[in-house]
Amino acid sequence: MRYDCHQHLWPPALVTALRERDALPYLRDWTLYLAGENPYRVDPAAHDVERRRAAEHADRVLVSLSSPLGIEHAPDGAELIDIWHASALGLPDPFHLWAAASVAEPDPAALTRVLREDRVAGLQLPATALGSPDALGHVAPLLEVLERSGKPLLVHPGPAPVEAGELPGWWPALVPYVAQMHRSWMAWHVAGRARHPTLRIAFVALAGLAPLHHERLAARGGPAFTPDPDVYYETSSYHSDAIAAVARVVGPAAVVHGSDRPYAEPLDPIAFHGGYFTANPSRLLQDPSSGTNHT
Template structure:
């Protein structure tokens, strides 16, 4: 694949925005202020979710394909069955009609997994694969519980994207960046460890990408081995690490452990900006995403 890919962005179609405004409980929007159980109220920039503006920007920057996903920190996948399913249906219906270059990561309830419903969504050509929150994959037993969804995904030949989930409610006046640097990173680290223990055994052919370089979990491979977690390596060719918010220092360190072929570019726009293609390996934007998406 020579097309330049951004594997991870967020864009809320108007129907999802209106659905969040109609809600009485978390997550909800009041105007453009986002309210979540575990984070400070967040003032959303309306331009960040203006489909026309975002499309023009991506095309001007030369993006060939941009994969957008439901924002898992909202906690929608963890909502009770009917509540969450309604918002997930809104997401699929509204995101699938976004214009090129936008393609879609599917979403699924993790409280009431519905494998047949996921199978139907995965048949859509514009669906790249499934995104699940790391908070639902944080132990071997959690992965086993969601295996019906993962089996459907594996059968479809499409990948899994593991994304930070909702931050827990905490006491005290924490800075706004706290969730992204503390619970999100810990969630990614934990989900990677759980996959190391059980995921590949349960799903030998599933391609998987961890957002935010998996919280840098692979850098702990020496401690993992020393504490009895087993040897790490050679790198699994079907495990990928998405770059959002990280730059040369972290990407270089992780590449030294997992290899450059495992790194895929994702920006997490509008919350962070893309890597510069002029100063980063071309394979991060083209060949590696191609193998993640198509095998």
């Protein structure tokens, strides 16, 4: 089975809910407004379910709530998260989903119910909610529920901060998103694994290339780095150079393919290690339908 572990697809009910909002984030027609980013003109075709389905070559595609929207942090985010779950669970194959959860007011009971759904691969949280040992403590009730479920965590960039001046449209993806991923990986390395010893976790965008800093980490007195068999690195928006560099540090078995479609395109499976698309995601997800022996 070939996987794409990271895509975004907004079901019609979520689009409608975003258009009805007066507080950020919101849509006006197909223009998205966020606190820390320039207004973004969304391509309607990118969220056309049948068109996206027809373009897929993966056997299983995991879609998630777009964490840069800031919904998980919003005081009223729980309602939008409920809409996300109800509408995304109705998407046809090959689409399965990552659950979402409010980090403003964590609700472990609500997450427990959602994780029982077969089409829910695990939980996605924004890196902005995992950026320090204290932050990990705040979301620990969610992580404990997730760990008991046996399903994994996906760490995704969260909302970009508001910055003074005019910045190019690509700035959030290259500066705050990468820094958020780097910071969340460091927090997990120094505190997360000790608190959640059996939780499988995948960091989007190769964790902002954080593993490549292991030598500097050691030189500055940080904890020693040893590859963790339950930590995975998703490839979205990176290509040959970065993927090869991270794989040399963490091992090729830790790399899983994700495209971040519609913002980037899937990798060519002929050009990369086949395990990135098949065996590695299957281990991350502990997917019984893959035919892989996980014992």
